[in-house]
Amino acid sequence: MPHNDAPGKIMTETSEKSILSSFTETVPCPVCGQWAHTVIKESTYDSHISEQELRKIYCASSDKTLLDPLVRCCGCGLVYLNPRIKQAIILDGYRSAEDPLFIAQNEARISTFTKCLQGIMCRHSISPQTHPAVLDIGCAGGAFPKAASDLGFHPVGLEPSAWMAAQARQRYGLEIRSGILEEADFGDTRFDMITLWDVIEHMADPGQALQRIRSLLTERGVLIINYPDHASIARRLLGFRWPFFLSVHLYYFDPGTMTQLLANHGFQVREIRTHWQKLALGYLLKRASAYFPVVGHLARWVENRRIGRYAVSYNMGQTLVVATRNDL
DSSP, rough: OSSSOOOOEEEEEOOOTTTTTEEEEEOOTTTTOOOEEEEEEEOOOOTTTTTTHHHHHOTTTOBBBBOOOEEEEEETEEEESSSSOOOOHHHHHHHHHOOOHHEEEHHHHHHHHHHHHHHHHHHOOOOOTSOEEEEEEEEETHHHHHHHHTTEEEEEESEEEEEEHHHHHHHHHHEESSSSSSOOOOOOOOEEEEESSOOOGSSOOOOHOOOOOOOOEEEEEEEEEEEOOOTOOOOOOOGGGGGGGGTTTOEEOHHHHHHHHHHHHTTTEEEEEEEEEEEEEEHHHHTTTTTTTTTHHHHHHTTTTTTGEEEEEOOEEEEEEEEETTTO
């Protein structure tokens, strides 16, 4: 697979610590377990950054461009952050996140999720009768649980941001829990569908998360994952201007590494396809202006005009995966 980035020196677990060593941790590849990697991009953090400033970066809808060192695993080729900010700091940032601008795009997201879920239902013979119980992990403002509920499913949402979870409960009257997967207690409840929409790349230990998810999934349950694809045409064309290169994204999977990760933890991929999303034109232009300053003029022009509220379909490398337990 061609890349826009050139590999640098090979690093191992004994490599020199960064200047942010008090706030960072070095991790092995979560797909193949190797420590050896090549450096693609060095850290661009301010050496005097405070822990409080780091916490502000870690909200799920952050538009903070990538500041962390980016590496490629010498074993499986996964691209990921290493060293990265410590898990405790990341989680504190997520728990305290508030993002009214993100919530304001919920109607467009609900439309996207409704169409996407209808397609999955058709292609995989899924219905509210066969797969009624749904768990959406990292549900943000509740857009997917709302779409699933409208289609007749019985969703439960789980969201680390207390503010986001409260907004979702108030808006839609659904069961939205505040917390993270590692701490959630579902008792004996098992789910027929579990979803991770733009979430797995945020998880500190995606393998451990998949193990827990597998234990929560019914025998014929379905796992749905949406992630920014490092092998996508958009990423290859845009290089480091790809909008998904963010400090909040810890991993950059491609179809090969995602398939391998899922297989390692007891899942078989049933489908991989491009995922199209709808968002307001003004919102998209504002996000794009962080990478392309010239777009900022257009973003400001449409901000208070009707055209800025027009929902447009786009794909910047988002990829959809449908998987099942491999013991079927």
